[in-house]
Amino acid sequence: MLLGMERIQITKDIVDELNRLQEQSGVGPGALLRGQKDTPPGLNSGTIFGWKRHTVKTAKRNQLEWVMKRWREVTPVVPMTPKLIKEIEDHLKRTGIAPRALIARIDPPLDKLRSELVTRWVKGTTKTARQDHLDAVLNELRAAPDALPREKRAYIGRDKFQRRLDFDDTLRIALETERERTGIQASEMLKYFYRGKVPDGLNAGMISSWINASPRTVPADLYEWTLAAWRALPDREE
Known part of the structure; x- marks a missing residue:
């Protein structure tokens, strides 16, 4: 035989x-x-x-x-447990690194490892991860230093008596996470997805200043509207 x-x-x-x-x-x-x-x-x-x-x-x-x-x-796949998700969230907050910048730091690059995937892990919409993807992300985050203190700038704009939020890394990362997940910039979101529905006083430059300039406080209504609007948009197409 x-x-x-x-x-x-x-x-x-x-x-x-x-x-x-x-x-x-x-x-x-x-x-x-x-x-x-x-x-x-x-x-x-x-x-x-x-x-x-x-x-x-x-x-x-x-x-x-x-x-x-x-x-x-085949590269093993592991479940994204609450413990793993919290560790990634804590490191992102500690380091101030956005998902896109995180992926750019991983060398050599890994096949199919993109910033949107990290965002979906954190949001819980993707329940598993390739072991090599997870290891690379955690190794990079664990080795990254704490973020340097940011200079806080006073926000000049709307009525100083309106309700405001103390702006910190948690609020900034929440915006960056949705921008990464959707692949849509603030200007595109306001112009193409919410034309005619944008609150008075809100514009793309203001959103950019929240993310990049890190003001001490931000208008609560405008920030909350922006975050909710980004979250309502679908994931970027792969």
């Missing part, structure tokens, strides 16, 4: 290993086979599902070994 045609029993240990490899990688049978050029003849996702469900009791050795090898080569 040819080696590739040899059949072996699908044991419980093999089923458990196949399930473990799929869970660890986050890649299902169909995705595992997609685009592969050296797939053994006759192997398809239905065959792999049959092994995993133990409705198929034997497998061609070359097919089973190929599947296990490919699954082990």
Whole structure:
């Protein structure tokens, strides 16, 4: 019998290993086979599902070994736990680094690691992360120094008696996070998405000064409207 045609029993240990490899990688049978050029003849996702469900009791050795090898080569995927999310949020606040600047610091760059992904982790809209992506982000954040104290500038503009917010890094990062997530600049948001609905006194230059100049206080109504407006926009297209 040819080696590739040899059949072996699908044991419980093999089923458990196949399930473990799929869970660890986050890649299902169909995705595992997609685009592969050296797939053994006759192997398809239905065959792999049959092994995993133990409705198929034997497998061609070359097919089973190929599947296990490919699954082990996939970068593991891990869940984004509340503990991990809080650590990333705390480091972003401590360092004052925006997600886009963070990704630019990672060298060498990693495939498919973008600032919008970090934003989705923090917001909880993406529940898992590639292990290499997460490791790179955490390593960079843990090594980054604390942000230097920013010079606070008095805000000159609207009625000084209106309700105001003490402006800190938490408020600034909230704006930067939404800008990164949507890929939409303040000027685009006001001009194209909210034309005719922008509160009096609010303009793109003012929003830019909040993010870049770090004033002592900001008008509460205008800040809250801006953050809510950005949050209402969809994620940028990948």
